Amino acid sequence: MTRLQDIPVNTEITGLDAECNMVDAVLHELKQLLDAYLSSGETGVIDIKSMPLSATDYDSLKQRLGNGEISATASLAGDTEIYETALSGVWWVVHRNIDDRVLAEQLEVGRIPAILCAHDDDIRVARERL
Amino acid sequence: MNSPAVQRAENAFVEFIDGPITSFFGSCVHCGLCAHACLFYEETGDPKFTPIYKLEPMKKVWKQNYTFWGKLLHKFGLSKPLTEEDLKAWEPLLYDSCTMCGRCSMVCPVGNDISYMIRRAREAMVASGYAPEGLKQATLRAATIGSPMGIKLPALKAKIGHIEEETGLKIPMDIEGADYLALLSSNEIMMYPEYIGAIAKIFKHAGVTWTLSSEAYEATNSGLQIGSSDIAGELVQHVVDAAEKLKVKTVISPECGHAYTAIRWEGPNLIGKKFDFKVKHILEVLDELREQGRLKTTGLEEAALTYHDPCQLARRGGVVEQPRRLLNMVAADFREMDEHGVMNWCCGGGGGVSANERAADWQLIAFNKKKSQVQALGVNTMVTACANCRMVLEEGIEENDIQVEVLGLTELLADYLDTK
Amino acid sequence: MAENDNLGNLLARRGISRRTFLKFCTALASSMALSPSMVPAMAESLAKAKRQSVIWLSFQECTGCTESLTRSSQPSIESLIFDFISLDYHHTLQAASGFQAEEAREQAMAEHKGKYLLIVDGSIPVAENGVYSTIAGMTNLQMLEDAAKGAMAIVAVGTCAAYGGLPKARPNPTGAVSVTDLIDDKPIINIPGCPPIGEVITGVLAHFLTFGAIPELDTVGRPKAFYGETIHDRCYRRTFYDQGLFAETFDDEGARKGWCLYKLGCKGPVTYNSCATTKWNQETSFPIESGHGCIGCSQPDFWDMGGIYEAVSEPLTDLRGPAVTAVVAGAAAGVAVAAMNKQSKQSAKDRHFKVSSETLDEELKK
Numbered sequence: 001m002t003r004l005q006d007i008p009v010n011t012e013i014t015g016l017d018a019e020c021n022m023v024d025a026v027l028h029e030l031k032q033l034l035d036a037y038l039s040s041g042e043t044g045v046i047d048i049k050s051m052p053l054s055a056t057d058y059d060s061l062k063q064r065l066g067n068g069e070i071s072a073t074a075s076l077a078g079d080t081e082i083y084e085t086a087l088s089g090v091w092w093v094v095h096r097n098i099d100d101r102v103l104a105e106q107l108e109v110g111r112i113p114a115i116l117c118a119h120d121d122d123i124r125v126a127r128e129r130l
Numbered sequence: 131m132n133s134p135a136v137q138r139a140e141n142a143f144v145e146f147i148d149g150p151i152t153s154f155f156g157s158c159v160h161c162g163l164c165a166h167a168c169l170f171y172e173e174t175g176d177p178k179f180t181p182i183y184k185l186e187p188m189k190k191v192w193k194q195n196y197t198f199w200g201k202l203l204h205k206f207g208l209s210k211p212l213t214e215e216d217l218k219a220w221e222p223l224l225y226d227s228c229t230m231c232g233r234c235s236m237v238c239p240v241g242n243d244i245s246y247m248i249r250r251a252r253e254a255m256v257a258s259g260y261a262p263e264g265l266k267q268a269t270l271r272a273a274t275i276g277s278p279m280g281i282k283l284p285a286l287k288a289k290i291g292h293i294e295e296e297t298g299l300k301i302p303m304d305i306e307g308a309d310y311l312a313l314l315s316s317n318e319i320m321m322y323p324e325y326i327g328a329i330a331k332i333f334k335h336a337g338v339t340w341t342l343s344s345e346a347y348e349a350t351n352s353g354l355q356i357g358s359s360d361i362a363g364e365l366v367q368h369v370v371d372a373a374e375k376l377k378v379k380t381v382i383s384p385e386c387g388h389a390y391t392a393i394r395w396e397g398p399n400l401i402g403k404k405f406d407f408k409v410k411h412i413l414e415v416l417d418e419l420r421e422q423g424r425l426k427t428t429g430l431e432e433a434a435l436t437y438h439d440p441c442q443l444a445r446r447g448g449v450v451e452q453p454r455r456l457l458n459m460v461a462a463d464f465r466e467m468d469e470h471g472v473m474n475w476c477c478g479g480g481g482g483v484s485a486n487e488r489a490a491d492w493q494l495i496a497f498n499k500k501k502s503q504v505q506a507l508g509v510n511t512m513v514t515a516c517a518n519c520r521m522v523l524e525e526g527i528e529e530n531d532i533q534v535e536v537l538g539l540t541e542l543l544a545d546y547l548d549t550k
Numbered sequence: 551m552a553e554n555d556n557l558g559n560l561l562a563r564r565g566i567s568r569r570t571f572l573k574f575c576t577a578l579a580s581s582m583a584l585s586p587s588m589v590p591a592m593a594e595s596l597a598k599a600k601r602q603s604v605i606w607l608s609f610q611e612c613t614g615c616t617e618s619l620t621r622s623s624q625p626s627i628e629s630l631i632f633d634f635i636s637l638d639y640h641h642t643l644q645a646a647s648g649f650q651a652e653e654a655r656e657q658a659m660a661e662h663k664g665k666y667l668l669i670v671d672g673s674i675p676v677a678e679n680g681v682y683s684t685i686a687g688m689t690n691l692q693m694l695e696d697a698a699k700g701a702m703a704i705v706a707v708g709t710c711a712a713y714g715g716l717p718k719a720r721p722n723p724t725g726a727v728s729v730t731d732l733i734d735d736k737p738i739i740n741i742p743g744c745p746p747i748g749e750v751i752t753g754v755l756a757h758f759l760t761f762g763a764i765p766e767l768d769t770v771g772r773p774k775a776f777y778g779e780t781i782h783d784r785c786y787r788r789t790f791y792d793q794g795l796f797a798e799t800f801d802d803e804g805a806r807k808g809w810c811l812y813k814l815g816c817k818g819p820v821t822y823n824s825c826a827t828t829k830w831n832q833e834t835s836f837p838i839e840s841g842h843g844c845i846g847c848s849q850p851d852f853w854d855m856g857g858i859y860e861a862v863s864e865p866l867t868d869l870r871g872p873a874v875t876a877v878v879a880g881a882a883a884g885v886a887v888a889a890m891n892k893q894s895k896q897s898a899k900d901r902h903f904k905v906s907s908e909t910l911d912e913e914l915k916k
Contacts, residue, residue: 045586050827054789076570095573101833103577106586114590115576119568121558121597144898149856157862163794239794241813241861257903259913266910273907358905 022057023064026107030090033109037089043110049102065090065107074115078103082113133214139258140212143191146250154242155192158182164234164244169476169496170227181234181244184223187216188251217260224248224255225262226489229496230355230388230481231441236473245446252357261356262486269352273361276368278352278485279316283344286314289323290342299330304376305341310415311378311407312340313349313369313393315386317517325385325517328544332416335547336424340382346372349384351392355482362392363400369393373407380408382415385538387442387480387516394447411443412540413515417452420459426548430462434509437464437539438500438523439474440516453515453539460546461513467503475499479522497526504534515539557634557759558597566630571597574630578756581749581828584775592760599634599759603662604669605655605697606640609690610683610717610726611672615708616642618745619752621831631752631759638666641685652686659700667758668701668736670694670729673710673717677725694732703737703764704729707751712740712771713850720854730771737764740771744847747828750776770850772822781844782818784826787811805841815859816843823848 026046033044053061066086074080078097085092091108093115108114132140164181165171171179190212193200203209232245255261268278275282290301302308310333318325333340346368353362373381383390392400394409410418419425437457443449450471457464469475478496483489500523504512510533514520523536561571575593579586608616619632620643637643638658639651646654658666672690675682680689698704706729709715717726730738739758741751754773757765765773782788790796790810797804797811805811812819818826821844825836837844843859846852903909 043587045589047580047586049580074569076567076573080573095576099832103573104580106576106580115569115572119572121562122568125562138903141898141901142903145902239796256905263914266914270907270910270914273910356905360905361907 022051022053023061026051026061027064030087030107030109034087034089037109043108043114045109046107047104048107049105062092065092072116076115080115082116132211135217135258135260136212136214139187139217139254139260140191142254142257143188143212143251144195146253147188147192147196148250150243151188151247151250152192152196154244154247155185155189156197157240158242159240161239163237163239167233167237169229169231169233169478169499170492173495173498178223179227181228181248182242184220184228185244185247185251187212187220188247188254190216191254217255217258221255221260221262222488224251225265225482226486226492228481229441229476229478229483231476232445233441233473233476236445249354249357253359254357256356256358262482262488264486264488265352265356265482268482268485269356269358269361272348272350272352272365276346276365277316277319277348278350279320281316281319281348283347286319286347289319290326293323293327293330297327297330299327299334301326301330302339302341304344305339306376308339308341308376308378310338310340310380310382311373311376312342312382312412313384313389314342314347315350315384315389315517316348317350317386317521318384319347321521322517322538322541324541325538328538328541329382329412331544331547332419332425332540335426335549336419338419338424341376341378343372343376345375349386349389349393351389352482352485354388354392354396355485359400362396366393366397366400370397370401370403370405373405378407380410380415383409383411385412385515385517385520385540387440387518388482390447390449391442411447411449411452411515413443413449413452413456416456416540416543420456425459425543427459427543427546428548429460429546431460431511431542431546432462433511434463434465434507435461435511435513435537436467436504436507436509437470438467438477438512438514438519438536439470439472440514440519441474441476441480443515444474445472449515453513456539456543457513460542465507465509467507469503475503477519477522478526479518480516484518484522493522494526494529497522497530501526501530501532505532509534511535511537513537513539513542555601556597557599557601557630560630560634561597568593568597578753581753581776581824596756596760602635602759603658603666604635604637605658605666605701606637606643606669606671607690607693607697608641609670609672609674609694609711610715610724611708611710613642614745615671615711615751616640618743618748619707621748631756634759635667635755638662649686655697659697663700665702666700667755668697668704669707670704670711671707673714673726673728674732675717675724675726676732677723682724691732694729698733698736701736703739703758704733705739705741705754705758706730706771707741708746709742709744709847709850709852712742715744716853718851718853738771739764739767739773741776742772742848742850743823744852746848747776747824747830749828750824768822772848776824776828777822777848779822779824780819781821781823781826781838782816784824785818785838786826787838800841808841811838811841811843813861814843815857815861817846817849817852817855817862818844819862821846821849821852 029046036042036044068084068086068088071083081094083092089109089111091113093106093108093113095103097103162180168179168181194204194209200209228248230245230248234244238244271280272278294301312329351362351365353365369381383393390411398404416425437453477500478493483493512523512534514536520536520538527534572593575596576589579589579592639655641651644651674690674694676691680691683690685693706712710717711729714726714728717724739754741754753776754765765775768774768777787808787810791812795804795809796813797809798813799805800814816838818838829836845858
């Protein structure tokens, strides 16, 4: 417990850019999503963009997850970058629009990110074209 | 039925709880940061000295009158009413352990001006009769004689006679159309009359005209300290009348802290009228003269010295740079205390504490902060610009038996005037 | 486009793949704070959504809300949805004018009775029977009452429609009121803001199209997905607040270092909106990011809550805790409370006990 005398009158600028322990929280959640996938085959997603990550947090998370074997770029009204992290089954997905603005940034857990899969409706259109 | 004292207190609380105060109470997050800003808490470690806690009676009334649940509970008789015991218990907290130095207001993370709240809470205390006897007597003397120390005009004239003899300068009285009307504080007249000689010398040197008024020579405002806007307003009115009668453009507040707050900041609000003249602290006037090249000094004080910021001047009044510029004209070795300017520590005797004999012990305990600050610097001279600070500091120095001399900045400047 | 055409077909015609659509939906879900796991189902459902008739009524307003909506970047789910709906009446955007425009409105109201979505921006003046604002000779009040009857739901876009807005600011000469003040028999979604964020407007429309129902609302009628958290809680400067680091003026060191603007009057702590996450102008920034505090524009009565540069004092509208009761009781109760406070203060002044030399003297003699 913080005692009254431990609360400073003058605050000092310290550790503003420091990690806020968000990285550990994300890694912990990934662990749970991997467990869920292994036990039930259920895929999972973590929305990175809506998390209050500091720049340091973000870089550190990227570094901790590393790069895996696969990377892909999808042209979907703006580029979508997908790469597998050093952890198999954990994918880093960044959706951008035509102006290169990030629309969504996610960590997906599963064999393959949903965005890479073709949709039946589109396959049907393809069939009609032949 | 409540006792008349409680009724009066309750009524005054409601009257003086304004927009800012309701929002201050509403936004207080109970963080306790104000405790560490308070001289009395810092030197004793006693949680009852936490500034916001000193406002509990006022908070009670606020709750019952301005909050949804408070009103509801009050209606059903479920809230604790304000009692005579509350007033009795909080009187020392509001008067003896608060100098209205305003340091707590600086650190409050949600911006609550606690000092302002104390000032207004005292309105209710004095209305209910729960104010310290010493302060009541001083206020009575101020209201009847015009001076909290009871200095009547003949006594002032006698002092002036001595000064005129010493300096060989005429001390002007009731001169119509002078540039400045100088006000004095009781302490200056009684204990530090050198101040009067000093301004006479400086003004002659600078070539400006000035005067005292036989009808309003004191700026000390006990009404503000005891928390009575009625009396504070009356005292301000005396000065306004004198200034208008003598047709001066500028009134000079003396080396006194609360006098400055009273006349400069609260004044027009107290009498409900804009002043036709300007009010400046003597240091502001001197700094202006310096800037205009009309204040020239020669030689330097060699002894290491520091400057004690009077709270009302620096923190509440914004006069921070002026004394430093002035000091640098005459001091060879000016050292700043660790916390100075707007974050200075109070001498321990402002806001009516020094006039309240009951508070003498607490005042001395509070002095320890200043003592350690000065000793850390290793200086033996402390300059200030408030006669009350000066007196309180000297009392502390004497009691602690340490070797420190206290000087008024105006006198120091007068000593180094270039008279060629 | 045929009546029972769906969004999926529109996509196909535009050459937009379902992958791209999934991407849009992902972005939408992220901005609505919906669980990312819902995205595939949402995309499926939205693709099947039928074309929706929308009637947009503009009353006492500045067209800022429409501007905000039409400024969203292209192509996006926002523009897509905006293209998809059948905007049957919007007097700023429609090509028709005069009686033809009004005819289009009446026709849509008759044809889609009970099924159209009514969007309102601007407050409705009710003083003097509503003569302060009329369209084609009809008062706003009359037009709203008529159009509301056949609406499936009403969306009040902007603070004016949602809470009365600037026209309602004291002394409110036109007697401006909000949609909720007049209509009580239809579901109403408030999307306040001055203006509201374009993405939020379309996000709500998308939600409506996807789920066929109105989203979960807070006590003042705002979708929780976008108005669930305060600006302050999601502000990137929050860390400075927590550390007690505040800008004291707009040009001091703290301001330059980007410290918390609380003391400069930022209303972030009491304002529920998603500016801090969704941001403005193609996600470029939001007011606090440009160095100015939040003015609280998505809160009821923000314009009468004291100065923009005064530190948050009396809470604007606290949606949690005891104040909820007061909010539900409505604005009238709030006015009454304020009046009571004023009254007790005045009577306290009347009963003022004057401290004088006589009273002090008497006390000292005791």
